[in-house]
């Protein structure tokens with residue numbers, strides 16, 4: 001009997017397929033369908049730091065214009081029943097969804113500073129979220145800021161959020177760091193329970209007819225798997241928290257590879273946009289069939305078997321392989 005259960009960031013999961021933050025997880029109805037189709041957890045679509053701050057400021061200014069702005073503290077704001085629109089809707093989505101599904105519901109906040117909004121995760125916890133994922137992204141394009149200054153912000157955000165909640169905190173990151181391995185290791189020791197490698201970003205593209213700046217492909221393709229596969233494998237036994245893989249996991253084989261690299265779960269989105277919710281079952285079926293063929297009954301029996309630390313061939317992740325690979329490569333039709 002094959003057992004697909006796993007754990008990620010303190011959450012017990014019936015299988016390793018978490019639905020990544022996206023429009024797929026924006027309503028209770030859709031989340032119920034994802035659960036019916038086999039999803040083991042969902043990360044809700046992100047609320048943006050700016051939305052939280054904007055609504056907080058709108059509330060302040062309306063209180064002020066009505067002439068009762070005293071102790072202007074967040075404490076007051078937190079207990080006032082005056083939040084609006086998207087923050088309220090978000091908390092309702094969490095509470096409503098928790099009533100309808102049994103799988104873990106992970107809230108998500110997209111943020112880039114540690115200021116003003118960091119009280120909000122407490123409300124997310126009170127609404128019933130099982131964990132919170134911080135999608136932190138600071139594009140390191142500002143020549144006036146050093147790498148250390150940028151990296152310090154990640155630490156500040158995590159510290160502030162950890163002060164406010166008891167539920168597990170997960171951080172979803174990019175790969176834009178000057179020393180990725182040491183940064184990931186440092187972040188893993190901050191008290192967070194999980195890291196997601198990596199987020200997929202909006203990429204600008206150019207329209208050669210109109211010379212406009214357009215958006216690159218929104219959805220990933222299967223070949224986008226390899227960046228996160230390499231880094232999950234490199235970091236798997238070097239971090240102090242659980243790892244989940246994201247980007248380019250489109251089928252059961254890609255999921256198996258991430259587990260072999262050392263991931264405890266994957267967060268997927270594009271494959272479901274392309275193939276629909278039933279694709280979850282298909283992927284799980286592929287994993288089960290592979291495990292059966294290999295004689296495995298639990299994921300722990302093979303998880304991390306091909307991580308860099310466990311692999312009998314650790315150089316495969318490094319430069320030597322790169323040299324061998326490109327030296328021998330021939331032109332097609334030659």
Ligand SMILES: Cc1cc2nc3c(=O)[nH]c(=O)nc-3n(C[C@H](O)[C@H](O)[C@H](O)COP(=O)(O)O)c2cc1C
Nearest residue numbers: 020021022023046135200220246247248268269270
């Ligand atoms: C349409 C769409 C919307 C997304 N919205 C969010 C979001 O709000 N917050 C977030 O952290 N990630 C968001 N993502 C990123 C996904 O959660 C996921 O990390 C990324 O797409 C890589 O996984 P995939 O290759 O399986 O799509 C979005 C992805 C897509 C395709």
